[in-house]
Amino acid sequence: MLNYYFTLALRSLKRNIVLTVLMIAAIGVGIGASMTTLTVFRAMAGDPIPNKSRQLFAVQIDNWGPKRGIVGGDEQNLAEQISYPDAIGFMTARAAHRQAAMYATGFALTPANPDLRPFQVQARAAYADFFPMFEVPFRYGAPWTQADDEAHADVVVIGHDLNDKVFGGSNSVGKTLNLDGHAYRVVGVLERWEPIPKFYDLNNDKYGKPEEAFIPFTRAIDQQLSSWGNFNCGGDTIPAPGWEGRLRSECIWIQFWAELPSAADVERYRAFLNNYAADQRRLGRFHWAPNTQIRDAKEWLGHEHAVSTEVRILLLVSFSFLVVCLLNAMGLMLAKIMGRAGDIGVRRALGASRRAIYSQCLIEAAVVGLAGGLLGLALTALGLLGLRSLLSDEVNRLTYLNISDIAIAVTLSVVATVLAGLYPTWRAAQVQPAWQLKAQ
Amino acid sequence: MLKMTHLSKAYRTEVVETYALRDFSIHVREGEFVAVTGPSGSGKTTFLTIAGLLEEFSGGEYQLDGTNVRGLNDNHRSRLRNEKIGFIFQAFNLIPDLNVQDNIEVPLRYRGFDGAERRRRIQDSLARVGLSARGRHYPAELSGGQQQRVAIARALAGSPRLLLADEPTGNLDTQMARGVLDLLEELHRDGSTIVMVTHDPELAVRAQREVHIVDGQVVDLAPQPRLVAGNHVNP
Numbered sequence: 001m002l003n004y005y006f007t008l009a010l011r012s013l014k015r016n017i018v019l020t021v022l023m024i025a026a027i028g029v030g031i032g033a034s035m036t037t038l039t040v041f042r043a044m045a046g047d048p049i050p051n052k053s054r055q056l057f058a059v060q061i062d063n064w065g066p067k068r069g070i071v072g073g074d075e076q077n078l079a080e081q082i083s084y085p086d087a088i089g090f091m092t093a094r095a096a097h098r099q100a101a102m103y104a105t106g107f108a109l110t111p112a113n114p115d116l117r118p119f120q121v122q123a124r125a126a127y128a129d130f131f132p133m134f135e136v137p138f139r140y141g142a143p144w145t146q147a148d149d150e151a152h153a154d155v156v157v158i159g160h161d162l163n164d165k166v167f168g169g170s171n172s173v174g175k176t177l178n179l180d181g182h183a184y185r186v187v188g189v190l191e192r193w194e195p196i197p198k199f200y201d202l203n204n205d206k207y208g209k210p211e212e213a214f215i216p217f218t219r220a221i222d223q224q225l226s227s228w229g230n231f232n233c234g235g236d237t238i239p240a241p242g243w244e245g246r247l248r249s250e251c252i253w254i255q256f257w258a259e260l261p262s263a264a265d266v267e268r269y270r271a272f273l274n275n276y277a278a279d280q281r282r283l284g285r286f287h288w289a290p291n292t293q294i295r296d297a298k299e300w301l302g303h304e305h306a307v308s309t310e311v312r313i314l315l316l317v318s319f320s321f322l323v324v325c326l327l328n329a330m331g332l333m334l335a336k337i338m339g340r341a342g343d344i345g346v347r348r349a350l351g352a353s354r355r356a357i358y359s360q361c362l363i364e365a366a367v368v369g370l371a372g373g374l375l376g377l378a379l380t381a382l383g384l385l386g387l388r389s390l391l392s393d394e395v396n397r398l399t400y401l402n403i404s405d406i407a408i409a410v411t412l413s414v415v416a417t418v419l420a421g422l423y424p425t426w427r428a429a430q431v432q433p434a435w436q437l438k439a440q
Numbered sequence: 441m442l443k444m445t446h447l448s449k450a451y452r453t454e455v456v457e458t459y460a461l462r463d464f465s466i467h468v469r470e471g472e473f474v475a476v477t478g479p480s481g482s483g484k485t486t487f488l489t490i491a492g493l494l495e496e497f498s499g500g501e502y503q504l505d506g507t508n509v510r511g512l513n514d515n516h517r518s519r520l521r522n523e524k525i526g527f528i529f530q531a532f533n534l535i536p537d538l539n540v541q542d543n544i545e546v547p548l549r550y551r552g553f554d555g556a557e558r559r560r561r562i563q564d565s566l567a568r569v570g571l572s573a574r575g576r577h578y579p580a581e582l583s584g585g586q587q588q589r590v591a592i593a594r595a596l597a598g599s600p601r602l603l604l605a606d607e608p609t610g611n612l613d614t615q616m617a618r619g620v621l622d623l624l625e626e627l628h629r630d631g632s633t634i635v636m637v638t639h640d641p642e643l644a645v646r647a648q649r650e651v652h653i654v655d656g657q658v659v660d661l662a663p664q665p666r667l668v669a670g671n672h673v674n675p
């Protein structure tokens with residue numbers, strides 16, 4: 001019977017083409033508006049590392065004390081970043097399964113190829129664990145080692161695009177790169193790796209692409225590579241002059257992540273952090289009770305408001321618009337179905353049960369929903385194209401439709417239209433064949 | 441075949457209760473051709489819609505082909521209607537955007553027949569009403585008489601045990617009406633049980649038996665000569 005109902009639906013839709021077009025347009029516009037926003041929202045709210053997001057923890061420690069409010073700090077007065085002394089303290093302790101202190105920096109790259117002009121490269125100084133911890137995929141070579149960290153080695157891992165640009169996409173492992181006038185040996189080239197959001201550093205360009213070069217943290221400190229990201233000294237936390245003064249200061253500019261595979265590891269690490277803070281108090285650096293926190297990647301994204309309030313409000317508004325569109329479609333469907341009350345009465349007289357009438361009308365609604373979904377998809381693509389021309393490059397990475405977005409658009413359209421069709425369908429099933437036939 | 445006993449049908453509003461049928465009893469046997477007559481508003485059509493399971497009744501009993509229909513749910517009533525009853529309406533009630541074959545196919549679809557069986561039954565019923573060549577025509581392309589024949593073909597296609605006809609010639613001119621009545625008589629001769637509602641006494645005499653309704657009740661009629669299959673017979 002499904003085939004039969006489908007054929008009847010197509011016939012019915014062809015019968016009153018104006019009403020049909022209006023219904024499909026109402027649904028298509030609603031779906032287009034809501035999906036445009038939903039696509040951006042999903043990209044922002046997605047889990048950038050689903051396999052490990054519950055095992056990777058951002059580490060926070062209060063090194064400023066309760067009397068000094070932190071701009072942008074949370075309810076615990078904790079900032080998103082930590083100071084260099086704490087980063088070194090945590091790295092030295094190596095209390096986690098893996099751990100990495102890191103910060104955003106950059107270089108001027110002078111290519112060996114004289115045809116290429118020098119250009120700026122955004123980089124990240126990190127420890128070797130950064131790569132296995134975040135499951136960063138490699139095209140060529142491998143990450144540097146802990147031995148390289150300890151040796152402050154002149155090594156670099158470069159991104160896919162930079163390798164294409166400087167080395168024409170070939171295997172550049174073993175070749176050297178001139179960064180800020182120093183030669184760095186390439187040990188690895190990444191596959192395309194673009195976590196959205198860039199969860200490991202939400203302070204700096206959170207929807208942007210990952211950096212194109214990675215060097216050992218220890219080497220970056222030796223080279224006095226300054227932070228290209230957020231550097232917060234706040235209040236009376238004024239660093240002493242020079243690079244050494246900056247390193248010894250309580251300024252916060254380093255992100256710290258720990259991999260803790262089990263609940264027991266998490267508890268142990270919490271204890272470690274509190275003990276560390278207590279030690280700092282004993283040593284006279286902190287004058288307050290230990291105040292530390294660790295949050296896994298999912299919690300971290302929520303805590304750091306990876307999805308802005310504006311986007312949430314926009315999503316709500318666009319889905320409200322979809323509801324208005326569906327109410328319009330429902331009205332049109334009602335008019336269409338009640339215009340066929342005579343036919344429905346005849347079908348009931350010829351043996352159609354109420355269930356059969358329900359099926360026939362709901363399949364018709366589903367066909368309208370499918371057509372509306374396809375139109376909505378086209379409008380979503382147009383909407384995203386429009387957003388791309390209006391928004392910054394950073395946000396542009398959020399404006400792409402993937403297979404799951406397409407599936408969501410079509411499913412949402414069909415389900416929403418069928419739901420909107422329930423009332424008209426119920427009315428159709430209530431048609432009293434006797435009255436209809438008497439009236440005729 | 442059709443037996444109603446002390447049946448009543450009341451239409452209620454907040455302030456008034458109106459009986460369309462009251463203490464209504466009728467028994468139509470298998471193979472009979474019965475005309476139900478009466479003035480406008482007497483309850484003829486209400487009787488027909490209750491007989492056709494299109495409407496519930498308020499009291500009494502109704503047995504259709506041995507099945508007590510009181511309290512049956514919508515699915516069961518729809519199935520009984522589909523399997524046992526064929527309807528012929530005054531206004532034909534063909535679905536305008538379906539061609540003749542598709543119109544006849546409607547009850548067969550709900551019956552669950554497969555494609556081959558549906559095609560066979562459509563061809564047979566069209567042949568029976570003399571419209572084999574009109575299968576792909578749409579209702580608007582046919583005369584009134586042809587449309588009523590299509591409606592009869594649709595009613596016959598499911599081999600129903602009972603044909604219910606509501607003023608089947610009411611929208612036809614004399615010549616077309618005669619053709620439709622001849623067809624009904626032919627069906628009766630072939631064994632169909634037919635109940636025809638009409639307000640026209642001249643049509644009623646073509647039936648085997650006449651039941652007269654006044655104010656929702658059956659009233660006795662003086663015996664009248666009957667014309668069955670072109671012959672006058674005594675009741």
